[in-house]
Amino acid sequence: MYKKIFVIALMMGVILLTSLSFAQIPSPLKDVEVSTTATQDTTTGIYTYNYSIYNPPINDGKIWSFDIDISKPLGGQELNSKGLIIQRGIKADGSMLIRSFEEEIAKRLMRKSVIPVGTQFNGWSSGITVMGTVGWGSSEKTMIIPGKTLYGFIIISRGLPGIRDAMLRPDIDYDNLPEEYWENVELTKQLQDSLIYSTRTIGPTAPPADFKPIEFIDYIINLKHEAYNLGWIVQGRDDDKGKHDDEEEGIMKSLDKKLEKAREELVKGDTREAIEKLKSFIHEVEALYKEGKEKEGKHKKEEGHSHITSEAYALLKYNTMYLIEKLGGEIKEKD
Structure with a gap:
């Protein structure tokens, strides 16, 4: 009898020790890549932001x-939400759960005002949060495993491209967390927050309601510098210099000069000349992006060729186009 009890107790101990040995805290995500393109439908003025996420093999979490x-943003325009739809996910009957942007907001006790957006379904459920984000969440079967890329995270909005914070969270196996996390909500929340991977990308924002051209061109200049710091504008090798600039000082100097000259014309009150300088800036942005795409197929970008990424392209092109339109100019296909 006692022998049986001893054996059972021993087995229970082994099971407990085994389960504790598998208990572990997930590793934070590292070097996740969020790539973004943005395009505009010129007939509607609506932008489509298309995101892909790459989970590198160095991570052990999904x-x-x-x-x-x-x-x-404070002082931003009120943007139109007409036609913007949140495709939240698939219902039990197989149909799509859809809400208009206004319906989605009405169901939330929002802590922040947000830019009107719509989303498209890519296998993950989506929605707007009370904290002023638009987000997607996966099922167990559709999480992004290490070494894989998932495409098709799409936002539709009338908001101009701006630099935005993005957050990604790894899967947590709550059943296998160490014992101190069991029923400890505060500690578990701290763990969740510590594992968030934060990065920056582009997303919709609102231009100022009180529009001032010189302040807006200063904003574009600042966007350019931020894009450079984020690695979206890459100053290449010496043999790339001089291709797009007036003096052989590289693409950053060239882009700077075009914006500075446009600003000078605005200060002087010569709107027409400022528009021409801004169009020249857009031409260079387009040429740099096009050449970067062409080189991508022939060379690795790490080899040092000057280029701008899709993020910098969208930021600089569409904000400059907006400024030109506000100044009374227009962009034609062959401008």
Whole structure:
């Protein structure tokens, strides 16, 4: 009898020790890549932001959620939400659960004003959060495993491209966390927050309601510098210099000069000349992006060729186009 009890107790101990040995805290995500393109439908003025997420092999965790800040900046315009739809996911009967942007907001006790957006379904459920983000969450079967890329995270909005914070979260096996996390909500929340991978990308924002051309061109200049610091504008080798600039000082100097000259014309009150300088700036942005795409197929970008990424392209092109339109100019296909 006692022998049986001893054996059972021993087995229980082994099971407990085994379960504790598998208990572990997940590793934070590292070097996740969020790539973004943005295009504009010139007939409607609506932008489509298309995101892809790459989970590198160095990670041992799956990615299960993705959020982008869409909070409205102080002093920003009120943007139209007409026709914007949140494709939240698939219902039990197989039909799509759809809400208009206004319906989605009405169901939330929002802590922040947000830019009106729509989303498209890519296998992950989506929605707007009370904290001013639009986000996607996956099921167990559709999480992004290490070494894989998932495409098709799409935002539709009338908001101009701006630099936005993005957050990705790894999957957590709550059943196998160490004992101190059991029923400890605060500690578990701290763990969740510590594992968030934060990065920056582009997403919709609102231009100022009180529009001032010189302040807006200063904003574009600042966007250019931020894009450079984020690695979206790459100054290449010496043999790339001089291709797009007036003096052989590289693409950053060339882009700077075009914006500075446009600003000078605005200060002088010569709107027409400022528009021409801004068009020249757009031409260079387009040429740099096109050449970068062509070289991508022939060379690795790490080899040092000057280029701008799709993020910098969208930021600089569409904000400059907006400024030109506000100044009374227009962009034609062959401008």
